[in-house]
Amino acid sequence: MRDMTSSLQPATGDAPLHVAQISGVLFATLNRPDRRNALTDDIVAALDVECERVANDDSVRAFVLRGAGGTFCAGGDFGGFKALMREPAPATGRDPIAIYNRRFGALLEKLAALPVPTLAVIEGAAIGGGCGLAAACDRVIMAADAHLSMPETTLGLPPAQIAPFIIARAGVSRGRWLMLTGQRLSAAEALYAGLVDETSSPGGIDALLQSELARVLAAEPAAQRATKRIVADAGIRERSLVLDAAAADFATALRSGNVNEGLAALAAKRAPTWQIAQPALPETP
Structure with a gap:
């Protein structure tokens, strides 16, 4: 397959998601480094579109998710929630906040259901919803100097949409405890917890990713x-x-x-x- 680069949006510094396809591998990079790649509406929407495209494109052999600027993802962006919180809950029907929150869960479901091998590359930090994105992937690799946490309960919130994906990876008992306490985990601790599959030395994450992709691309x-x-x-x-x-x-x-x-x-x-x-x-x- 010839090398190619494609993007649903111009591959500029302003695009919320940088997309490149090389040798059948689709690389999707969260591209809001000034906000530590927090899950803004435009990032979630762009990821949703890419998941739809991968699900229907037989030329894609693997999907790699990572973050720009040395950080994977700082979790949810509260801008949209703050706007909804200004309005009272409706007397009948679903709360718009619940609908808004559920959209992220729908994205995680699409990511987990992709028909090709999926890999998450954690550098810097994966926090809250960023842990959910990683947990929805088949393989998670992490730089040794990175960390992850699910601090929702320390902020007064349940980890609503990520919880099923965390326990699917870490197991019910361990995943539940990590979410109940909001404990920050080093790469070694995340590996032990089952949230990460492999760790690399600082600066070695690209070499580890290439090694993982070589295994993927050796199979039919x-x-x-x-x-x-x-x-x-x-x-x-x-x-x-x-x-x-x-x-x-x-x-x-x-x-x-x-x-x-x-x-x-x-x-x-x-x-x-x-x-x-x-x-x-x-x-x-």
Whole structure:
């Protein structure tokens, strides 16, 4: 696949999300460094659009989420909430604050449901909603000098939309305690808690990302999409139905010809045609 760069908005310093696609990997960089990449309305909207595009674009093989300016994400932006708080709660129907809050949860659901491998790259800090973004990804890597926290309860709020994604990663007991206390975690502590999968030395995060992407791009894309589908189904459907659908996916893969290429490459001790050994990274804004 040829290298390409694409953006739904001009890839300038003013775009809330910088988007680049290289060798099938879509890199989405939160681009509000002056606000530590807080989750402003424009960032959430841009991420939502990108998730929709990735879900419907077979040319995308992986999705990488990171932040500009050395910080992953400082969490929610209270500007929108403050405007809504000036108005009293409605006598009937859903509170507009609840509707506004739920939009972020819908974004996390879309991110978690993407059909390709997803990676979050934490530098600097991941706070509140930033932890939710990372937890919704398949793989989370973190610079050794970064930290994360979920301080919502210390501010008088529940971690409403991120909680299901945190406990899915860290487990119920550990995730619940971390959210109840708002404890700040170092990279080593986040790794132990299960919120992070790998850590790098300071300055080594790009090398670690390239190593992770090389593993992703060594696997056949359709097989990866089928694997994500099977795993997602396993959490919500009856086991026998999951196995029936998985058998159909297996048959489709076996008849596709990709297996022949994989076996031929193994026998010849060469890389299969889909493998990209050294994925390039775009410049971070």
